[in-house]
Amino acid sequence: xxxxxxxxxxxxxxxxxxxxxxxxxxxxxxxxxxxxxxxxxxxxxxxxxxxxxxxxxxxxxxxxxxxxxxxxxxxxxxxxxxxxxxxxxxxxxxxxxxxxxxxxxxxxxxxxxxxx
Amino acid sequence: xxxxxxxxxxxxxxxxxxxxxxxxxxxxxxxxxxxxxxxxxxxxxxxxxxxxxxxxxxxxxxxxxxxxxxxxxxxxxxxxxxxxxxxxxxxxxxxxxxxxxxxxxxxxxxxxxxxxxxxxxxxxxxxxxxxxxxxxxxxxxxxxxxxxxxxxxxxxxxxxxxxxxxxxxxxxxxxxxxxxxxxxxxxxxxxxxxxxxxxxxxxxxxxxxxxxxxxxxxxxxxxxxxxxxxxxxxxxxxxxxxxxxxxxxxxxxxxxxxxxxxxxxxxxxxxxxxxxxxxxxxxxxxxxxxxxxxxxxxxxxxxxxxxxxxxxxxxxxxxxxxxxxxxxxxxxxxxxxxxxxxxxxxxxxxxxxxxxxxxxxxxxxxxxxxxxxxxxxxxxxxxxxxxxxxxxxxxxxxxx
Numbered sequence: 001x002x003x004x005x006x007x008x009x010x011x012x013x014x015x016x017x018x019x020x021x022x023x024x025x026x027x028x029x030x031x032x033x034x035x036x037x038x039x040x041x042x043x044x045x046x047x048x049x050x051x052x053x054x055x056x057x058x059x060x061x062x063x064x065x066x067x068x069x070x071x072x073x074x075x076x077x078x079x080x081x082x083x084x085x086x087x088x089x090x091x092x093x094x095x096x097x098x099x100x101x102x103x104x105x106x107x108x109x110x111x112x113x114x115x116x
Numbered sequence: 117x118x119x120x121x122x123x124x125x126x127x128x129x130x131x132x133x134x135x136x137x138x139x140x141x142x143x144x145x146x147x148x149x150x151x152x153x154x155x156x157x158x159x160x161x162x163x164x165x166x167x168x169x170x171x172x173x174x175x176x177x178x179x180x181x182x183x184x185x186x187x188x189x190x191x192x193x194x195x196x197x198x199x200x201x202x203x204x205x206x207x208x209x210x211x212x213x214x215x216x217x218x219x220x221x222x223x224x225x226x227x228x229x230x231x232x233x234x235x236x237x238x239x240x241x242x243x244x245x246x247x248x249x250x251x252x253x254x255x256x257x258x259x260x261x262x263x264x265x266x267x268x269x270x271x272x273x274x275x276x277x278x279x280x281x282x283x284x285x286x287x288x289x290x291x292x293x294x295x296x297x298x299x300x301x302x303x304x305x306x307x308x309x310x311x312x313x314x315x316x317x318x319x320x321x322x323x324x325x326x327x328x329x330x331x332x333x334x335x336x337x338x339x340x341x342x343x344x345x346x347x348x349x350x351x352x353x354x355x356x357x358x359x360x361x362x363x364x365x366x367x368x369x370x371x372x373x374x375x376x377x378x379x380x381x382x383x384x385x386x387x388x389x390x391x392x393x394x395x396x397x398x399x400x401x402x403x404x405x406x407x408x409x410x411x412x413x414x415x416x417x418x419x420x421x422x423x424x425x426x427x428x429x430x431x432x433x434x435x436x437x438x439x440x441x442x443x444x445x446x447x448x449x450x451x452x453x454x455x456x457x458x459x460x461x462x463x464x465x466x467x468x469x470x471x472x473x474x475x476x477x478x479x480x481x482x483x484x485x486x487x488x489x490x491x492x493x494x495x496x497x498x499x500x501x502x503x504x505x506x507x508x509x510x511x512x513x514x515x516x
Binding site for chain 2: 027030054065082087116
């Protein structure tokens with residue numbers, strides 16, 4: 001997360017809040033929404049790449065995005081493609097992915113504890 | 117984590133030396149679910165993917181879904197998907213997502229004040245009361261569906277407190293459809309914020325409609341997944357229906373049973389009609405005939421065709437509301453499906469602000485709330501009308 005040309009100052013919730021103090025946690029958690037919504041940029045640390053999956057998963061994510069972009073006119077038709085406009089029911093496609101996608105790598109991505 | 121995803125203008129994920137936009141992972145979850153027929157089963161079952169899909173649903177711009185963020189009661193549905201390292205965060209971690217314009221006046225807002233010194237039980241209890249007051253109806257209580265193991269915990273949690281801290285399983289009973297109006301004709305509830313008997317006691321106004329006389333065993337997930345076992349379970353349904361009706365009422369009770377087994381819902385998500393339930397109805401009736409056949413021949417000749425028909429039932433009617441519920445017959449001969457923990461002598465009530473009838477159990481000088489139920493014939497306010505016609509008055513139930 002380090003920048004190559006200058007120092008970077010980060011506020012990290014897990015470290016900067018004294019988790020052992022209920023008073024501090026109560027105050028900080030109530031303030032959290034303000035922090036997230038006004039931050040210029042949030043960084044999310046998913047974990048180390050011990051199994052060398054990150055590269056393949058990043059590519060697989062890109063493949064899914066390409067497929068989605070092509071089918072939804074650059075996301076502009078995203079919602080009406082996936083949901084029935086009148087009932088709000090989730091719709092399901094009969095079209096396979098146009099290129100092959102590495103599902104196992106995506107599983108490793110969504111298995112990160114952060115997502116759960 | 118939900119708050120970050122929804123509130124921040126941009127989020128970058130770091131995984132080892134690689135980075136990507138969080139929005140891509142959230143959109144990909146929507147797309148992978150849309151194309152679930154073509155992805156690996158193990159990815160489909162991945163909890164993280166389901167959670168990312170919840171984020172996707174929350175960022176949906178369509179007002180119909182955005183309203184999810186307007187009410188705490190609908191946010192409960194979202195948070196039950198997630199694992200919580202701190203159970204109290206099931207409430208505290210989502211407060212920032214609630215739309216501010218629908219927030220209640222300060223006396224109610226106090227119920228949601230972040231305070232980790234409170235016990236989990238009081239955090240959940242107060243959040244549930246807030247969600248009830250916020251909407252002024254009992255919609256949030258559709259999520260109360262006690263199993264016997266959870267009701268044992270009622271010492272520590274009021275039965276009406278929504279356990280947002282627990283993660284929902286894929287085969288937990290699904291919530292009943294929302295287009296019913298069992299309390300139509302009753303006024304709006306006026307005692308939801310009344311804590312004069314203590315914060316643990318919820319005062320619900322309404323009428324006693326009926327009493328449970330018999331239930332089947334719960335239709336567990338394993339039963340619903342096997343044609344043979346579901347067939348056996350339907351026989352138990354048939355048995356208690358026959359036990360509580362004579363030949364003339366049978367004509368009405370079997371169609372009512374078919375409606376109850378699908379909770380009145382059709383494949384398209386709307387209300388179902390009798391003609392759509394013909395396969396299920398014929399099946400229930402044939403179960404009756406089979407027994408007579410057996411009496412005569414002494415052999416089971418219809419078993420194979422039963423299983424073929426069973427497949428047609430699965431294909432034509434949505435019996436998944438039965439999963440994790442019991443089928444029951446009431447003292448007045450009504451039929452329905454309700455929470456797993458229900459048993460004979462529990463009562464059926466219709467409550468102000470309740471779209472569905474509820475099952476209560478008398479306990480001491482008060483009641484336990486066991487859960488919402490589908491009771492055929494009283495889903496549109498019929499019980500209220502007949503109660504009024506008889507000049508009946510309302511009661512206040514002290515629910516603990």
